[in-house]
Amino acid sequence: MYRYLKLYQQYMKLNFSALMAYRGNFYNDVLATLGWAIFHIVTMLILTNNVQEVFGWKTYELLILTGVHSIVMGIYHFTVSPNLNRVPNIIHYGQLDLLLVKPVDTQFQLSFRIVNYSALSRVVAGSLFVAYMLFVYHVNVTWMYIASFILLSFVGLILFYAIWYIVLTVTVWHSDLTNLPDVLYELGGMTKFPKEMYQGLRDYILFFLLPIVIIVSVPTRVLLKQGNPQDVLLLFTLAVGLLLVSRVFWHFALRFYTSASS
Amino acid sequence: MYKYLRIISITWAEMLEYRLNFVLWRVRFVMQRLVVYFLWWALFSTRQTFFDYTQSTILTYVLLVGIVATFVTGTRTYGVGELITQGNLSNILIRPINFFSMYMARDSADKALNLFFGIIEVALLIVILRPPLFVQTSAAPLLLASLAVAIGIILFFCYAMMHGLLAFWLPDVWAPRFLSFVVMEFFTGALFPLDILPKPLYIVTQLLPFQYFMYFPVKVYLGQLTAQQVIAGFSIGLVWVMALWYCMNLMWQKGLRVYTSEGK
Numbered sequence: 292m293y294r295y296l297k298l299y300q301q302y303m304k305l306n307f308s309a310l311m312a313y314r315g316n317f318y319n320d321v322l323a324t325l326g327w328a329i330f331h332i333v334t335m336l337i338l339t340n341n342v343q344e345v346f347g348w349k350t351y352e353l354l355i356l357t358g359v360h361s362i363v364m365g366i367y368h369f370t371v372s373p374n375l376n377r378v379p380n381i382i383h384y385g386q387l388d389l390l391l392v393k394p395v396d397t398q399f400q401l402s403f404r405i406v407n408y409s410a411l412s413r414v415v416a417g418s419l420f421v422a423y424m425l426f427v428y429h430v431n432v433t434w435m436y437i438a439s440f441i442l443l444s445f446v447g448l449i450l451f452y453a454i455w456y457i458v459l460t461v462t463v464w465h466s467d468l469t470n471l472p473d474v475l476y477e478l479g480g481m482t483k484f485p486k487e488m489y490q491g492l493r494d495y496i497l498f499f500l501l502p503i504v505i506i507v508s509v510p511t512r513v514l515l516k517q518g519n520p521q522d523v524l525l526l527f528t529l530a531v532g533l534l535l536v537s538r539v540f541w542h543f544a545l546r547f548y549t550s551a552s553s
Numbered sequence: 554m555y556k557y558l559r560i561i562s563i564t565w566a567e568m569l570e571y572r573l574n575f576v577l578w579r580v581r582f583v584m585q586r587l588v589v590y591f592l593w594w595a596l597f598s599t600r601q602t603f604f605d606y607t608q609s610t611i612l613t614y615v616l617l618v619g620i621v622a623t624f625v626t627g628t629r630t631y632g633v634g635e636l637i638t639q640g641n642l643s644n645i646l647i648r649p650i651n652f653f654s655m656y657m658a659r660d661s662a663d664k665a666l667n668l669f670f671g672i673i674e675v676a677l678l679i680v681i682l683r684p685p686l687f688v689q690t691s692a693a694p695l696l697l698a699s700l701a702v703a704i705g706i707i708l709f710f711c712y713a714m715m716h717g718l719l720a721f722w723l724p725d726v727w728a729p730r731f732l733s734f735v736v737m738e739f740f741t742g743a744l745f746p747l748d749i750l751p752k753p754l755y756i757v758t759q760l761l762p763f764q765y766f767m768y769f770p771v772k773v774y775l776g777q778l779t780a781q782q783v784i785a786g787f788s789i790g791l792v793w794v795m796a797l798w799y800c801m802n803l804m805w806q807k808g809l810r811v812y813t814s815e816g817k
Contacts, residue, residue, distance in 0.1 A: 338592070
């Protein structure tokens, strides 16, 4: 465990060095990322401008949900998504060989090698917005609620990562599925709306979407002191369960990996 | 002419090379439309009207935008930036083919495929979800909407191409392209009709070219614009077509002077 923490520290240093070599790109990326975060907030403001309550959520609660979505997705794009985005191409072009021969867990290398520092701007923007909304609407959160919120956001991130990894493992058999990350990004977009919005869908569709739609809404409900123990338990269970499944599935898939003339 | 028809057929073959991958690409569009559809469906669950829109007109708007968006914004110009930065533009410059015509041919193939599948997807959504829809029966709005879509296609081609041509000066065009995508998402009317914006902001959107990508053609189809608004819309659109066409050509001429085929 300590070895992997040291390794991740090295990854962060290497990525930071690469960042300093192309600072112009970094500033552009920060601007684009901030623009995306602001776009989501402004869109929600416009859509909820004329209403008091939607899907059982008050207007300010929906705005806080949007802010929490920025925080959670910002952390995800900072740590994991730039890596998993490359998985189909890594497998397709046989570059996985180089990772397999290293004395480091392959899933770790595939998931954490690249660090996207520009995504931190989205985390900062989201955090400031959520703090502002809590202050303006006099939502008195104690440190216990904040700690619970942070823990559940982390659990939500693990769940989202597990879903991504399980889906992307399929590329071991179908390495031409380079559009899979794009579909998964769309799934991430669905997390910025509460699960109550999707209740019009048939039960069997909602069953498959349930892990996605609770990733952000459950931590937000807890932050707003409206947490439901069943939803919290569901989030924990799905996160742990799917993380284990991702690990087992990945090791199973590696038996079928055939290098492409690396 | 024959060479451009060959380019169209080659682009089709490229796009359909990995069929499952292509299906996933379409699944993504369907998911985008479903999210917007359910968002508006939920907003109307407790009220009859929303910013002077009924549920029928807004859901028609959402589904039509889905078709218009895949048709107008389907493009192959996203590869132009990489073509320039990797020096592969040289291979095209030495060929007896016009660069813009080549990409227009590629775009035609992309749009034809997108339109075909977009109509099928929206038809399936209508059959499954059975939303209350408004169907235009007058010939005039249908004809004018087609013209508006044509303006949108030309404008988007110029807009997307200009982003690619930035690669003559910038090593990485991802960030400016992504930022413009964010701006576009807001000002094209992809998520909501632009006339629900506050008045000053709405006036700004009327003067920008983005409304022609989705909002303006759909509003013309719905017959919700006055004659004056339609005339003004087409006039401003034509001005933008000329302006962006000129800028695109200017960028191309200036860019070629600084192009060094660096990647090669």
